Amino acid sequence: MDEAQLRRELREAGLAHRPDRARMLARVERGLAAPPQQASLRARATAPWTGRRWTVAAAVAVAVAGVVGVGGLAVTTLDRGPAAPASQPPAPGPVAEATGTLDPGSNRWWAQGDLTVTTRTPVAGLVVDVRVARTAGVVSTGHWRTRPAEDFTVTVTEEPGALLYRWTLKPGRTVPPGRHVFAVQYNHAEGVRDASADTYTVVLTGGDGGRSTLRGGFGATAPAR
Structure with a gap:
């Protein structure tokens, strides 16, 4: 897979991603409530990947972060160009x-x-x-x-x-x-x-x-x- 295709797939994956906030919060709460030994095992189990798999995962995370804003809301900015000048009122006619x-x-x-x-x-x-x-x-x-x-x-x-x-x-x-x-x-x-x-x-x-x-x-x- 060349770099251009990889970037395109990462971008599409990022745009399609919709995080499940409820599920993420539940996992955090379970981690906080777990005993120290169990939490240590879980930390080792989720150690960073190596090689290309880690690179892909990190790139996906970056792409998702670019699409998902604070609170998990997608943020889109529409550039409408410069604001149109306010219309001037007609000049008064002769008295x-x-x-x-x-x-x-x-x-x-x-x-x-x-x-x-x-x-x-x-x-x-x-x-x-x-x-x-x-x-x-x-x-x-x-x-x-x-x-x-x-x-x-x-x-x-x-x-x-x-x-x-x-x-x-x-x-x-x-x-x-x-x-x-x-x-x-x-x-x-x-x-x-x-x-x-x-x-x-x-x-x-x-x-x-x-x-x-x-x-x-x-x-x-x-x-x-």
């Missing part, structure tokens, strides 16, 4: 508030919705959506904002149930703290228009990537003039 109102200049055929966004901290990214419900006769007639026109990309899209006005802040532009107005204009059927289904959504992004979202509406009815 802001928004209010939707119907402009007092609206009349029986035409209306303007004013969305006022008040920012308390600088804004690095901004998307403003205003949806005007497609009630009778609603047709877009324009839009404007108090921020510079070149800072935004503006689109008006006809959706199945609404006109969507969207302002998107261009990359590299910013919005400073202050009061900013985004207005939508449209014709509608003659009379008092119900604006309860008109809504807005404002998504603001800070310089550190934090994001905040504002949502709301424009009230119940447009002024009749």
Whole structure:
């Protein structure tokens, strides 16, 4: 038997070994209670082996000791690698508030919705959506904002149930703290228009990537003039 095979068999024997603690304790107790002469005979009977048999027995004992821990319990260590870093909480978004109102200049055929966004901290990214419900006769007639026109990309899209006005802040532009107005204009059927289904959504992004979202509406009815 070569050394590699011997080591493999010793390792397998060590892993398979399950000491009988009760039996071992009983043997110790009997040894302590035996008369001196009998204990001497037993000691001679269990003298160390010689030659290769002693080498094998000692190697098995070492292998078993490596597998069995204190109290006869097998100990296994699982290496899971370095601990994963704790996830960082998201950065807070810009502090802001928004209010939707119907402009007092609206009349029986035409209306303007004013969305006022008040920012308390600088804004690095901004998307403003205003949806005007497609009630009778609603047709877009324009839009404007108090921020510079070149800072935004503006689109008006006809959706199945609404006109969507969207302002998107261009990359590299910013919005400073202050009061900013985004207005939508449209014709509608003659009379008092119900604006309860008109809504807005404002998504603001800070310089550190934090994001905040504002949502709301424009009230119940447009002024009749």
